[in-house]
Amino acid sequence: MASYYLLLQTYVLRLEAIMNSILLFFCGSELLLEVLTPAAFSSMDRI
Template identity: 75%
Template structure:
């Protein structure tokens, strides 16, 4: 289970530029970390998701200008 979590998180970090893929891979990683009771990793997944969503909002506003 931890190897699957490591693979999902690694792919998410490698595909950091296309934010849609990274957001989609954050949820399985968060679910696996909550299953293994890795609360520190769950905190980092939550903060990663927050930063990704804020980045998507900023980029969508720049396209309108």
């Protein structure tokens, strides 16, 4: 939905573009943490 507001909407305010960029950054960092967390817990089981 954020990419629609950023790329496909006809009229986008600069504030909306900034807020959607921040939203996409946090969604990307959440995805990265979702991948790294199981890897961290699985490495703790081996110790």
